Amino acid sequence: MSWWHDEAIYQIYPRSFQDTTKDGVGDLEGIRERLPYLKDLGVGAIWLSPIFPSPMKDFGYDVADYTGIDPLFGDMAAFDRLLTEAHEHGLKLLLDFVPNHSSDQHPWFQEARKDKDNPKRDWYIWRDPGEGGGPPNNWVSNFGGPAWTLDEATGQYYHHAFLSSQPDLNWRNPELRAAMFDALRFWLGKGVDGFRVDVIWHLIKDDQFRDNPENPFVRDGAPEIDRLLQVHSADQPEVHDVIAEMRAVIDEYEDRLLIGEIYLPLERLMAYYGQDGRGVHLPFNFQLISAPWRAESLSKLIDEYEAALPDGGWPNWVLSNHDQPRIAARIGEAQARVAAMLLLTLRGTPTLYYGDEIGIGRVSIPTDRIQDPWAKQEPDASFNRDKARTPMQWDEGPHAGFTKAEPWLPQTDDAATRNVAVQREERGSMLSMTKALLALRRDEGCLRTGDYQRLPAEGPVLAYARGHGSLGVFLNLSDEACETPLPEAYRGGALLLSTVGGAAVSDGPTLALRANEGVVIRRRG
Template sequence: MTMIDKSLSARAGADKDWWRGAVIYQIYPRSYQDTNGDGIGDLAGITRRLDHVARLGADAIWISPFFKSPMKDFGYDVSDYCDVDPMFGTLADFDALVARAHELGLKVMIDLVLSHTSDQHPWFVESRKDRTNPRADWYVWADPKPDGTPPNNWLSIFGGSAWQWDGKRMQYYLHNFLTSQPDLNFHNHDVQDALLDVARFWLDRGVDGFRLDTINFYFCDKQLRDNPALPPELRNDTIAPAVNPYNWQEHLYDKNQPENLDFLRRLRRLMDQYNAAAVGEVGDAQRGLQIMAEYTAGDDLMQMCYSFEFLSREPLTAPRLAEVLGRVDDIAPDAWPCWALSNHDVPRHISRWGLSDQAARAYATLLVCLRGSVCLYQGEELGLPEAEIAFEDLRDPYGIEFWPTYKGRDGCRTPMVWQHDAPHGGFSTVKPWLPVPAEHLARAADLQVDDPNGLPAHYRRVLALRHEHEALRKGTQGAVEAQGDAIVLVRKGGGEEIAIAINLSDRPGVARLPFGDGTPIGQDLGMVAPKPDGTVELGPWQASLLARKTD
């Protein structure tokens, strides 16, 4: 039996719904653990530290890109989809990582960047040679307007026009991100087939699913129509910083095209052969929830998507949470969200919202109580704040472009801190690619993970609570209500219903649960029991969970 046959056979009887309610731990490989002394994390480092993730209680890991790349956007500019960049190791290292993860009961999801490649990818090198080569139509090329200007008004997320002139073809090519990240032409079915082959390559190596970068950017309007202006009152900096004119357009034609659904169905059919799952990143400031609903509807599209509602700078108060979840119920009642508070693209939520450790515990409890799956970002369980990076240490082209109004994404990408008294926090024996902030050392894993009262212990307990109760993991969710600063909701499933109240403020308050008869759960987490009528007095950042059996 071949490796591929064994892979398919092993997964044939697996739980097809393993992703539903799963807790996915995101690993940014450059910054997790360096094992070869070059100051950059690697796949062997991830393997070495998988016990930390398993002990936390996560169900899966999501590994940000580790493919061959010139690293102008740190791996999100792929030059070879089917090989490991030497800075991260080898395919053998990846196979060892997958094997160890599976031994520990962890699923492995990898970050597929399908909307664009590096300009050094062989496909683009061939495509730009002339207008008649076999891959001439694999990227989005367009003639200039009669005056030589770009074909339309589309803008890049990294600033300026989304079109770059190429003197070889005497045409412009589309780049929604850096000029070195040309966009693939998904209207060409050969491109779709090639990308499905990429997915198949990694599924055959044992991966359990994908995080799909910029999932709504795959197709652009075939007619290349101009985007309309966006009224100033509708602009926000959820996707791009406020200094970027990208926010001044309504992105009707450069992304979010209906043709994308057919490609996603093709990808889903492939994944279903392997019991694999995907979570898509929806990058849209105005219609993120609507797109999430479209992309996860039914059983033939993506299993999960996440938008940026919980990743924005706007504090996640009880009224705002109720408003967002109310819109999910209205727009996407059947969608399966994947909620995250931090990731590699936004400031860490500890700093973004100015949270104390007590508040961080409340938000961790909130995440595991919501309907949907959950993404945790490395270091979140340690309570790491956003790092302040000096301009001379910046590596992110986004931050360099818009400094100092926008400082880029390096502040959330600094190395993990494993040992408080080791050089560079135990991440590396040499100077890391980004500095390790001194204030992070006081939150190193060795100082916290065995502390029964520490933040990592709280994460372990709430994740265990989620695993113990099917209602929290896979159940339905009733209407979500803001009662002052408290959020109140009910989850049902597995023969029980759980009433939940969480105070999302530093002030004491009173909430009323929908019922008062039941068994308090989570009291080892400092949760308080309600009165028989369901009334509960909540201290600052305190929660109350009450479970009762159902028919």
């Protein structure tokens, strides 16, 4: 078994974890200083959102150099120290690889736009104007507006799936592929333990550049990208050949992990495991982010996901990330505790998002402090990714111990009490419970690699067993007390953990669960 079958991954948004340079923005030295906290928390790997040189139009997802460190975060020596000490603490370190597009400030694009005959021209996607002199087709940017920008000097449009300052790379060009694979080898050679690959399903576009069809089910308030179905601008069959080549590069090094960011329906998601396991090790599974928070919905999606996994495919689960509202903001703090138990007791690799372990929820972002380029570009849409990216809250001091300057984004109104220092001392805190769950997962092998089996349940309860029934998990997804059938094997069994504090397990046919309570019970005998 590979290390990611056992370990929980912890995502860090570097701008928001710990500032040591007093500029209000987090940095690599700050992450290094917090490694003991991460080790004590009980995670086994950390994933850093982009730290490469960037104009920061999209906060690092517009890369200007794939083998450097942005001065905002430090330098290569700081990265090397972080990597070395992470490994000394027994932590793996993953980087965020952004291969779909570069910054328009990348030297490659600067060369490509000089003229149509430039050797780098075909490293990007260029098309002549469409009829009437407009964009070549109807593709829409994921951040709103056309996905094409006219380059006045050469008279052609270049494609960008996101900001106009993020031109898409042409992965049909073998020289571009080789250069990007060399960038991967640069970091792998340093000892990086793997990559999360940004928007990996976008890498190949329709070679005929056909219009995307209208979406007949678009909802009010949805971002503009939802107006069309991305039939031709993403998820093309040829992308799997590219991923197989990328996987081959990863496999040149021992025990390295490749994760793909993929927002697709379940049946399409599974294709990214690849033929004969030549795809990504973990196509990120975001179903818990968008699913209705009801027992019947969750039990159905877990069963469908488990059934859809290909032979040898390893599952994974995510509750929050830097692009989606935090779990506590979606379902409230009480249910966020239940969600944490779900995440850390399901079969597969869990990914935690920084700050979820202390229950960071809703954050108010004044209009004049909005940073998210997507929210700025579509101000009428009902989202703002800044709310998921606010600084970590460490203690009750100024700016919650994140910085000695004004932080780049505001923190929660209750930061003086919702922080690591306070919750570390509270036995029943969200932090204490998360640590206990991670410890339980570490101590109980069946929670890491045992099988999953749904158990009978009633009402708002989701119930399942792990490890051929060794442990039973019962989750009340409501704010009212309830009862559910208790299989005979767990009657009078040992209560290992409750989200709201210990209580005896019934030796009768039903289990009484308090409001917002989840429990893990060891099978009797």
